[in-house]
Amino acid sequence: MRKNTVKKYVAAFISAAVLFGTLTSCGSSSKGNKGGKKDENAVYKENIGTLEVAWFPSSIKSALTTIAYDQDYFEQEGVTVNCDVLLSTADSLTALSEGKVDVVPVGITLQLQFMAEGQDLVFFGGSAQEGGAIITTPENADQFAELSGWAGKKWASARSYTGDNIIRAKLREIGIVPEQDIEIDYLNDDTSIVQAVSKGQVDVGYITADGVQTAKNFGLVCGIKVGDIDPCYPCCRQTTSTAVIEKKHDELVAYQRGLIRAYKLILNNHDDAIEIMVRQTGQTEEYVTEALYGDYASRYNPDPARARVVDYAAYLIGEGIIKDADISGNVNTEIFREALDQILEEYPDDPDYLALKEFSDKYDV
Numbered sequence: 331m332r333k334n335t336v337k338k339y340v341a342a343f344i345s346a347a348v349l350f351g352t353l354t355s356c357g358s359s360s361k362g363n364k365g366g367k368k369d370e371n372a373v374y375k376e377n378i379g380t381l382e383v384a385w386f387p388s389s390i391k392s393a394l395t396t397i398a399y400d401q402d403y404f405e406q407e408g409v410t411v412n413c414d415v416l417l418s419t420a421d422s423l424t425a426l427s428e429g430k431v432d433v434v435p436v437g438i439t440l441q442l443q444f445m446a447e448g449q450d451l452v453f454f455g456g457s458a459q460e461g462g463a464i465i466t467t468p469e470n471a472d473q474f475a476e477l478s479g480w481a482g483k484k485w486a487s488a489r490s491y492t493g494d495n496i497i498r499a500k501l502r503e504i505g506i507v508p509e510q511d512i513e514i515d516y517l518n519d520d521t522s523i524v525q526a527v528s529k530g531q532v533d534v535g536y537i538t539a540d541g542v543q544t545a546k547n548f549g550l551v552c553g554i555k556v557g558d559i560d561p562c563y564p565c566c567r568q569t570t571s572t573a574v575i576e577k578k579h580d581e582l583v584a585y586q587r588g589l590i591r592a593y594k595l596i597l598n599n600h601d602d603a604i605e606i607m608v609r610q611t612g613q614t615e616e617y618v619t620e621a622l623y624g625d626y627a628s629r630y631n632p633d634p635a636r637a638r639v640v641d642y643a644a645y646l647i648g649e650g651i652i653k654d655a656d657i658s659g660n661v662n663t664e665i666f667r668e669a670l671d672q673i674l675e676e677y678p679d680d681p682d683y684l685a686l687k688e689f690s691d692k693y694d695v
Contacts, residue, residue, distance in 0.1 A: 372402070374408070375406065375584070376408055377410060378408050379409060380411070380412065380581070381404075381412070381578065381581050381582070381585055382414055383395060383412065383432065384414055384416045384426070384431045385414060386416075386436055387415065389611070390540060390607065390613070390618065390622065391458045391565065391628065393592070393607060393622065394457055394589045394592045394596070394630050395435045395457065396611075397592040397595055397606050398589055399411055400610055401591075403591045404585060406588075407584040407585075407588045409584035409588070411588075416431075419440055422434040422436075423569070426451070426569065429573075432570060432574045433570050433585065434568075435569075436566045437567070438492060438642070441569050442643050442657060446652040446653040446655040446657060451660060452569065452661070453636075453661045453662065454569075454570055455632045455634050456568060457630065458565040458630055459557075459565050459629050459635065459638070460556065460557030460565065460629050461557070461629070462537065462557070463537055463542055463553070463554070463555060464497075465523075465534070465545045465551065465552055465553070466533065466550065467528075467530075467549075467551070468549070468550075468551050470534070471551050471553055474533070474534045474554070476554075477506070477554070478506075480501065482511065483513070484513045484531075484533050485513070485515070485533065485534050485535065486514075486515040486522075486523045486527060486535040487515075487517070487536040488518060488519060488536075491536065492563070492642070494536055495649060495651070496560045497536055498649060499648060499649070500560065520540060520541025520545075521544060524541060524545045524548050524550065527550055539620075539624065543620040543624075555626055557629075562629075562693065563638060563642060567639070583665055586666050587673055589669075590632055590669060590673050593631060593682075594683070597682055598682070600622075600623060604618050604623075631686075632686075634662065634666055634694060636661040636695065637693045637695050639657070640661070663690070670683065
């Protein structure tokens with residue numbers, strides 16, 4: 331891909347990020363609001379400092395951060411977290427570069443583009459992985475049950491979506507070249523894609539997990555689960571900078587312990603997780619349930635998954651979206667492992683934390 335094409339993509343991605351942020355911001359408030367019931371039996375570690383975290387309170391993708399904040403896990407683990415509502419991923423990365431925030435818990439593609447250009451950004455954890463569905467009309471369900479049926483068809487997607495890049499890479503692997511063998515309509519969001527498929531303007535669409543319930547409401551069917559064709563592909567990551575790591579290493583470890591506890595709550599306490607996210611996001615219970623626990627939902631995992639991030643960066647390099655650069659050094663696994671080891675010292679036989687360690691052993695290489 332030519333350089334000017336890459337610039338056009340980045341501009342389009344930033345525009346989409348701004349739109350996404352506008353839709354998912356929390357009105358005019360500048361700080362998050364805790365609303366969870368306090369655990370009177372909770373033990374609070376000695377406070378070691380403060381982190382400023384960019385927050386997108388109506389976004390399901392930041393569920394780990396939202397739940398940990400709501401349930402006071404960060405304070406219990408010894409770090410004060412101020413959740414600062416910003417308008418977009420792009421704005422939050424600017425705030426990070428200016429030292430106004432310490433952590434950005436959403437986004438991946440824009441960060442990788444900046445990393446490849448040499449900016450000081452570091453992934454030190456995960457927010458979500460997988461999550462996304464191929465949608466079509468019921469009468470076309472069999473035809474689009476496999477990617478091999480896409481040649482010569484018209485596809486709607488959003489170029490800023492992580493799953494879009496996964497699908498493009500997998501199509502190329504079976505000899506189907508996007509934009510050459512498939513006509514692609516790039517739209518702004520899930521709702522636009524759902525409407526295009528429903529009206530017959532395109533044959534098939536890709537949407538995020540957030541749009542699955544809308545697709546069902548329009549009478550469409552979900553076919554391929556993108557996580558099935560590329561298991562554990564990374565979506566939103568926890569981003570910081572080398573400068574923050576040097577100054578606030580211990581605070582980041584404590585923050586990760588809070589995320590790990592939120593991960594366990596999401597796994598085991600569905601009713602509580604749904605209630606928290608409905609209250610914090612303002613979304614309907616039906617929407618939150620589908621986005622947290624539906625068949626096509628993301629998995630909310632705090633592990634940085636370095637190997638999968640490197641794989642995803644290779645997809646972007648192959649598409650000419652980011653420069654050909656080694657970004658493995660921009661993924662810090664030590665902070666997460668230190669936090670997980672500390673959790674396991676307290677709960678050495680906990681199956682959920684042991685499973686998380688097994689996941690890290692596999693993907694943080």
